[in-house]
Amino acid sequence: MKAGLVELSWTTVFQIANTIILFLALRILLFKPVSEFMQSRKETIAASINEAQEKNNEAEKLKKEYETKLQFAEDEGRQIIKEASQKAEKRASDIVKDAEKEATQILGRAESEIKRKKAQAMNELKDEMASLALIAAGKIIDKTLDEKEHHGLIQEFINEVGDARWQN
Numbered sequence: 001m002k003a004g005l006v007e008l009s010w011t012t013v014f015q016i017a018n019t020i021i022l023f024l025a026l027r028i029l030l031f032k033p034v035s036e037f038m039q040s041r042k043e044t045i046a047a048s049i050n051e052a053q054e055k056n057n058e059a060e061k062l063k064k065e066y067e068t069k070l071q072f073a074e075d076e077g078r079q080i081i082k083e084a085s086q087k088a089e090k091r092a093s094d095i096v097k098d099a100e101k102e103a104t105q106i107l108g109r110a111e112s113e114i115k116r117k118k119a120q121a122m123n124e125l126k127d128e129m130a131s132l133a134l135i136a137a138g139k140i141i142d143k144t145l146d147e148k149e150h151h152g153l154i155q156e157f158i159n160e161v162g163d164a165r166w167q168n
Helices: 010-141 147-167
Strands: none
Touching: 010 147
């Protein structure tokens, strides 16, 4: 019977039955293993993504720790530099103070040496003046004095004139 494009015959029934059997066989033999493979692959990929995310989080945590440590090291370095700078300033100040103290001591020694030399010069001048006065007095009196009288007169002259007059 020919009735158009599609003809219903035993061949068509066998083709439909073969297609259904092939479909069921492929479903049992191929679709199920492929589905299981795809599911396990999906789970593996998800696990890899989770693992990568965990590692990424851990790396981020380590990065923050290292940044904190680096910041701490920088702060510590700044503190060390600040302390060294303060020590250097203190040392410089101490050196200046020691130099000033030593300069003051040198000036004090120089002043005392000047006073001593001045006193020595004054005494020598007094002795010289007394000797000149005695020589002049001796010539006036026309009398020679012996050494003992000479020193006695010098001492008497120094006592009469006094230190205050010679310092002016």
